[in-house]
Amino acid sequence: MTIDIDLVLDSSLPQNRLTELGLLAEQYGIRTVWNASYLDGRDPLTNMSDLARRSTSVRVAPMALNAYEMHPYRIGMALLTLNEIANGRAQTMIGGGGEVVMALDIPFEKRVRYVRECLEIVKGMCTSRPFSYEGELFRISNYDPQWVTAEPPVLYAGANRPQMLQMAAKFADGIFMSDLSPSLSRSAINTVHERMAEIGRSPAGFRCNNFMAWYVYDDPEEARHEAKRWIGFRAIFREYMMREFMSAEDFAIILEHIPQIYAMASKNESSVDGVPDELLDQCVDNLTLTGGVDDLDRIIEHLLEFKDIGLTEICLEVKNYPEQGIRLIGERILPAIQ
Template identity: 35%
Template sequence: MQVDIILNEYDSPRAMAEQATLAESYGIRAIWSASYATGRDPFLSLAPAAQATSKILLGPLAVSPMELHPLKITQELLTLNELCDGRAIIAVGAGGGVLAAMGIKRSQMVESVRECVEIIRAALTGEDVTYRGDIYTAHQFDARWAKDLPPPQIYVGASQERMSYMATEKADGLMGSDLIPPLIRLTKGWVDEGLARHERTGQPFGVSNFWAWHIKKDKQASRREACRELVLRGILRPRYTEVLLSKEDSDFVQENKGLFWGAFARGAGTIDGAPAHIVDALIEGLSSAGDLDDVDREIERFKQYASLGLTEIAIRVHGNPVDAIKLIGERVVPAVQ
C-alpha cells in the first residue's frame, strides 16, 4: 500500500512546498491539495511544490466539473503537469462544499464526471479537441504543448456503484471517502467487476481511501479535533452508523445529526447532547485518533485495509501538517509501503 498526504486548505503555497518536500523525503507517493470554498486555489497552491520537488505526485482533490468547466480543469491540470515534469494527478468528483457555496445543486453526477474525464483524455492525445457531450462542449482546444510529458493520473472520487463502474472504464483509479472494511469490500467488488466488464482486468488501477488523521502527542487534543470533524466522516450516513453502532445508537445519530453539524460549525471539541460512547465509537471507527501509543494500532488498520484491496491510503492531516507528516513518514510509511 502506498501512502498519500492530503494537505489542509489553510496553508500558503510556500508552506505547502515545504511540506511536499518533507513528504517526498519519506517516500510518500503523492501530495493532494484540498479543494474547499474557504481555501486557496488547489492547482495554484501546488506551483511552488512542483518546482521544489522531483519525485512526488502532486494534484488537487477533488475538483468538480460543475464548479469549473472541464476545459478549464484540463488547462490547469496540464499546466501543473508541465510545472512538475509529468507528476500531476487529479481527483475529479461530483462536488460538495464549493458547489454549496456557489448555490449550485448537484445533478447528473456520474455523467458530468464522465464527460470531464473524457475531455481530459481527449486533450492528452495532443490532437485538437472537438467534444460534444450531453452536458459539456469543448472544441478548438489544442494541447500539443503538453503531449510530450508523462500524462497526469486521473482518479475519480467514487463511493457508490455507478460512479465506481464509470471510473473503471475511464480513469486510472478511484478514491473513496472514509471507507470502513465492509465498504472497502463492496467498493473492491465493484472495481473488480467493472474492470472485467471493460476488459481491463490485470491493468494498473488505483483504489484509494480518503482517511482522517488526528494522532497527536496529546490524546485529548486529538479527541477534540476528531469531534470537531466527525460529521464530515461519511456525513455520518446510515451505511456507516449502522455498521459501527447499535440500531438504537445509529437511530439517535440520524435523528440528531444537527448536534454533530453544530460542533463542526462552532469549531467545538465536544458534541454537546451526544452520548460519549456514541462519539467514541464513531471516532474510533471513522478516523485515526489518539496519541503516539496508538500509531501501531493504526498501522494494523491500514494493513487490514490493504489486505481488503486498497492500493493507497490518502491521509488527511489536520492541525500541524509538518508534525503529522513526520510521524506518518517515520512510522507508518516504513510499515505499510
C-alpha cells in the same frame, strides 16, 4: 503487493508553508501530496504550483475538482499546466461536488454523468490531440495545444457507491474512496474489477485509494478532541457506512443533530447537546485514525487490513502538527506497511 501513503494538507495553508511541508513529505517517501478545493480554502491548482516546481519525486494533486463549478475544459487546461510545471507528476480526483456546489446553489443533477463527461474531456485533452468531444452536457472542438510535453496526469474518480464505481471502471485511472472501512473498500474494489471484466479492461495499473483523517498526537486527549471537533466532515450522514458499527436508533440521533455536529469545527467544541459522547466516540473510532503515539501499532494493524484487500494507496489528512504527522508517517507507518 505494495501500498503507498498519500497526504492531504490543509487548504488554508499559504503557498510557502504548503511547499515546505510537501518537500518534507517528499523526503520521507510519501507518494502524493493532495490539496483540497474547499469553499473557504485557497485555490489548490495555484497553491501547488511552487511545490510542483521545487519538488522532484512527490506527486502534486489538487482535489476534488468537479464540472458543476468549473468547466471540464478549464479543469483540463489548469491540470495540464500544473503537470508541465511538475514534469509529469500531477494528478487529480474528479468528484461529484460538495460544499462549494451547495454554496453556489447549483443543483446536484445527473451526478454520475457530470463526473463521467468531465473525466472523458480531461483525459481526452491530456492524451488525444487534436481533441473534440460532444457529450450530453459538454462539448469541445479542436483542442490542440503545442506546449504539452509531460506524461499525462493520473485521473481518479471520487467514488464510493456502485453507479459511480462502475462508471469509474471504464473511464478513470483509479478510484478515490472516502472514509470506507476495509469491508466496504473490498466491496468497492470488487465492484470495479467485476465491471472491468465485463468490458474487457485489465485491472493492472488501476489505482485504488481511500481517504482517512489522521489525528495522532502526543496528547491522546487532544487528538480525540480534534477528531470529534471535525467529525461532521466525515461520512456521518451515510447510512450504509454508519450502520456497520451503529444501531438504527443511534444513527437517527446523529442524523437529527447533523448541523450541530458540523458546527463543532468552527466553535472548537467536541460535544453536542442531545448526542451522547459515546456515539461521537464510535464515529471517531470507526471513521478516523485517532490516538496517541502509543497507539501507532494498533493503527498500523488497521492500515494493513487495507493493504490486504487490495488498496494501492491510503490518503491521510493531517491537520494539527503536520511536521510531526509527516515524520510519524514516514518513520513508523511507511516502513511497517510497505
